Amino acid sequence: MSSILAYDLGASSGRALLGRLIDGKIVVEELHRFPNDPVQVGDRLQWDILRLFHEIKQGLLKAKHQGITVQSLGIDSWAVDYGFIGKNGELLGNPYHYRDRHTDGVMQRVVESITESEIFGRTGIQFLPFNTIYQLAALKEADSPLLREAHRFLMIPDLLRYFLTGEMHNEFSNATSTQLYNPVDNRWDPELIRKLGLSSSWFGDVVRPGTKVGQLRESVTEELGIPSIPVYAVAEHDTGSAVVAVPALERSFAYLSCGTWSLMGTEVEQPVINELAQQLNFTNEGGAYGTFRLLKNIMGLWILQESRREWEKAGMTYSFPELVGLADQAPAFSAFIDPDDPLFLHPGDMPAKVKQYCRNTGQQVPDSPGTIVRCILESLALKYRYVLELTEQLSGKRFSGLHMVGGGIHNTLLCQWSSNAIGKPVWAGPAEGSAIGNLVVQWIAQGELSDIWEARRVIADSFPVTAYEPEQSDAWDAAYREFLKVTGLA
Numbered sequence: 001m002s003s004i005l006a007y008d009l010g011a012s013s014g015r016a017l018l019g020r021l022i023d024g025k026i027v028v029e030e031l032h033r034f035p036n037d038p039v040q041v042g043d044r045l046q047w048d049i050l051r052l053f054h055e056i057k058q059g060l061l062k063a064k065h066q067g068i069t070v071q072s073l074g075i076d077s078w079a080v081d082y083g084f085i086g087k088n089g090e091l092l093g094n095p096y097h098y099r100d101r102h103t104d105g106v107m108q109r110v111v112e113s114i115t116e117s118e119i120f121g122r123t124g125i126q127f128l129p130f131n132t133i134y135q136l137a138a139l140k141e142a143d144s145p146l147l148r149e150a151h152r153f154l155m156i157p158d159l160l161r162y163f164l165t166g167e168m169h170n171e172f173s174n175a176t177s178t179q180l181y182n183p184v185d186n187r188w189d190p191e192l193i194r195k196l197g198l199s200s201s202w203f204g205d206v207v208r209p210g211t212k213v214g215q216l217r218e219s220v221t222e223e224l225g226i227p228s229i230p231v232y233a234v235a236e237h238d239t240g241s242a243v244v245a246v247p248a249l250e251r252s253f254a255y256l257s258c259g260t261w262s263l264m265g266t267e268v269e270q271p272v273i274n275e276l277a278q279q280l281n282f283t284n285e286g287g288a289y290g291t292f293r294l295l296k297n298i299m300g301l302w303i304l305q306e307s308r309r310e311w312e313k314a315g316m317t318y319s320f321p322e323l324v325g326l327a328d329q330a331p332a333f334s335a336f337i338d339p340d341d342p343l344f345l346h347p348g349d350m351p352a353k354v355k356q357y358c359r360n361t362g363q364q365v366p367d368s369p370g371t372i373v374r375c376i377l378e379s380l381a382l383k384y385r386y387v388l389e390l391t392e393q394l395s396g397k398r399f400s401g402l403h404m405v406g407g408g409i410h411n412t413l414l415c416q417w418s419s420n421a422i423g424k425p426v427w428a429g430p431a432e433g434s435a436i437g438n439l440v441v442q443w444i445a446q447g448e449l450s451d452i453w454e455a456r457r458v459i460a461d462s463f464p465v466t467a468y469e470p471e472q473s474d475a476w477d478a479a480y481r482e483f484l485k486v487t488g489l490a
């Protein structure tokens, strides 16, 4: 029986899932899970990339110790971040975290010299201050020595794949997230690269999800005492893999990939690059098999994660289920935030920021973990309604419900409230969407599954999906009107 490995690195944790196809069903086993804590050094927030590589090797070792023969592997991770490789083939510096402040104010300066319509017209990508394009512009502004030494640009999974195989390739889904890739011309955009003063030689050939991109190199197989196996490029942007795994049986569906971020939208065959998409700040991220993700980023459970971290620092340790329980006990609809207010983007005392937002908007100020978590979760659910309505407006589609995937579906209160807020059913599952999407792309490449639609049917047959029906519609409609008013989204 053949087993394959999917590494899925989220902004909060990473995991190695072992997948097997047994009698037409997918069976997964979590071999390894590890935290992905960024590291603050002075003013800089960085990823611990070498530790992540170490954890990837630990996953392979665990497979070996269990006597499992792994057939192939793929890696997906959060988008936009990257490392540079120097002329000697070594990583230059440590990749910055997209929440690092080196990009503060850079996007505004870039769009003063290259207009928003030009950037959006060339890339179809939403304006987020941490997009790779602004990270690189920030290095340029700071005259970073990295740019003088840079030889090749690799995004996080490209980089880890390079460490494993010794081969350098840029994968398509992640390449689009940089806001430097032109999805119509199907290449890195030479004009944007030129206008920013970057070097086109950094950006290599772009491989599609499902391409075999090397074998484990000798240094890895010798160190671990394992045979060399093929490494595949999957939809290496985790959201791309998550959308592959949405168990939708209908062609037109809405999804919410719910983890550190909440990514909501629909799948399209062609990027939607028009004035409305730009004005609504939707994105067209490249996916597997010629699909695009027409979606919007919503700040997501990051606000809750950071609140939990803050309470922990103060000696109050809560698990996520405990926090959800406290929210359930707290009074309903007493205050709302716009989760996408820039206030919440950077790390820092999140409970204080939630309070500050409520105070500034003249609302009752939540003052306990329960009331703060309730405010965060209700506001997220209401923001989902807002973005779902925009997705319908932009795509011209009407959705009968919402598919939710990702770790956030363990939060059953959020799933129920999301259904209440949108007034439609929510179908929640699978939780490990990104890792499962990663697995099926490898199986399609190996001829074990025929295409993405067969894969989605098999996923639907293999993993439980919990259906939530909308409740308390009048109360949620009233809350939505209040939410739009206090957040200024009306």
Ligand code: ADP
Residues within 6 Å of the ligand: 009, 010, 011, 012, 013, 258, 259, 260, 261, 301, 302, 304, 305, 320, 321, 324, 406, 407, 408, 409, 410, 411, 412
């Ligand atoms: P990422 O891949 O972006 O790191 P995940 O998809 O793993 O994120 O989702 C992590 C989030 O899922 C956490 O921030 C937390 O809010 C939520 N979560 C995970 N487990 C539970 C649980 N048992 N109860 C409630 N929420 C949970």
Ligand code: LRH
Residues within 6 Å of the ligand: 010, 011, 077, 078, 079, 080, 098, 237, 238, 239, 259, 260, 261, 263, 297
């Ligand atoms: C989710 C995600 C999202 C990006 C963000 C940087 O993990 O990949 O799609 O916008 O991280």
